[in-house]
Amino acid sequence: xxxxxxxxxxxxxxxxxxxxxxxxxxxxxxxxxxxxxxxxxxxxxxxxxxxxxxxxxxxxxxxxxxxxxxxxxxxxxxxxxxxxxxxxxxxxxxxxxxxxxxxxxxxxxxxxxxxxxxxxxxxxxx
Numbered sequence: 728x729x730x731x732x733x734x735x736x737x738x739x740x741x742x743x744x745x746x747x748x749x750x751x752x753x754x755x756x757x758x759x760x761x762x763x764x765x766x767x768x769x770x771x772x773x774x775x776x777x778x779x780x781x782x783x784x785x786x787x788x789x790x791x792x793x794x795x796x797x798x799x800x801x802x803x804x805x806x807x808x809x810x811x812x813x814x815x816x817x818x819x820x821x822x823x824x825x826x827x828x829x830x831x832x833x834x835x836x837x838x839x840x841x842x843x844x845x846x847x848x849x850x851x852x853x
Contacts, residue, residue, distance in 0.1 A: 733768065733789050735826075740764050743825050748814035762807045763815065765794045767822070777804035
């Protein structure tokens with residue numbers, strides 16, 4: 728629904744991020760983008776366990792919607808995070824910078840799964 732975090736997340740992942748780092752593994756299909764969306768959504772809701780994210784895709788309407796009703800097994804989520812670590816990490820910075828440009832977040836610390844970003848007026852997009 729427009730105006731929600733989930734809508735913004737889907738828009739940013741689908742329209743603003745450079746997902747070319749996933750092409751070699753996912754042949755430019757939407758599987759990598761769907762996985763990334765549910766992982767980011769899970770982390771935003773405090774779900775750092777692949778088990779918990781997988782269960783949310785089965786039982787939580789927000790996760791069902793964001794995933795396109797894909798219900799991945801927890802091992803697939805864990806494998807995606809492990810295998811795509813180097814491709815995912817730079818996307819966190821891109822997401823945060825886009826959210827900052829849109830005034831969607833405060834200028835304090837934001838942390839996801841061990842990655843910490845401090846947003847201040849001096850931060851520049853690189």
